[in-house]
Ligand SMILES: O=C(O)CCC(=O)C(=O)O
């Protein structure tokens with residue numbers, strides 16, 4: 001029989017289709033505490049080993065379709081640089097990023113990863129973890145679901161996201177490095193909190209969390225207000241992460257500038 005998305009998940013630990021179960025309720029409580037304290041929830045061994053292997057092999061086969069983003073950007077990649085600020089202002093500092101991205105358009109229709117992203121019970125599970133009645137898949141044909149491949153020396157500079165929530169599924173871990181660092185709720189919609197942001201990027205901040213990105217892990221992250229980066233990859237094995245994006249509003253998409261830099265496409 002053909003596998004369904006439910007078969008891809010370790011249902012014993014993560015009963016995503018059984019919201020009434022005590023384990024589901026316990027996960028929601030764990031999520032509430034983790035997201036409130038750190039903006040990030042980590043569920044290890046979420047993917048079944050067989051599904052993980054299929055998804056990893058598929059991702060490796062798609063690498064030739066990836067766009068290589070290699071450049072420096074500020075922590076607010078969506079904003080125009082403000083030249084009236086001093087040159088060393090934290091909002092003008094550029095951080096290096098090198099990542100190969102495979103867009104949603106390039107993920108085959110029969111892909112198990114696509115099936116999992118487009119499966120409503122997973123989205124309802126993510127909404128429940130967030131304590132929300134409804135969330136929406138990101139409406140971006142390139143970025144809603146994408147694969148990020150990073151090889152030796154690659155890193156992802158400090159930034160904030162343009163989506164409310166992202167689930168990262170780790171398909172392959174590097175030998176070393178490639179850790180996800182994040183600083184919980186450092187800014188709000190009304191306050192950029194530049195002083196605290198500077199302390200974080202200079203690593204003078206005890207509140208920076210380090211997430212171990214082990215293969216099979218599900219990581220739910222609130223990246224719009226939490227500053228984050230990925231440390232340089234070490235070793236021959238690429239770090240491969242699938243990024244599943246969601247938003248509180250329907251119809252949300254990334255900016256043309258982000259499409260250009262991340263996927264190499266003109267979208268306006
Ligand atoms: O690769 C990761 O773990 C996160 C990448 C990231 O922050 C992003 O794509 O915005």
Ligand SMILES: [Fe+2]
Pocket residue numbers: 159160161223228
């Ligand atoms: Fe990000």
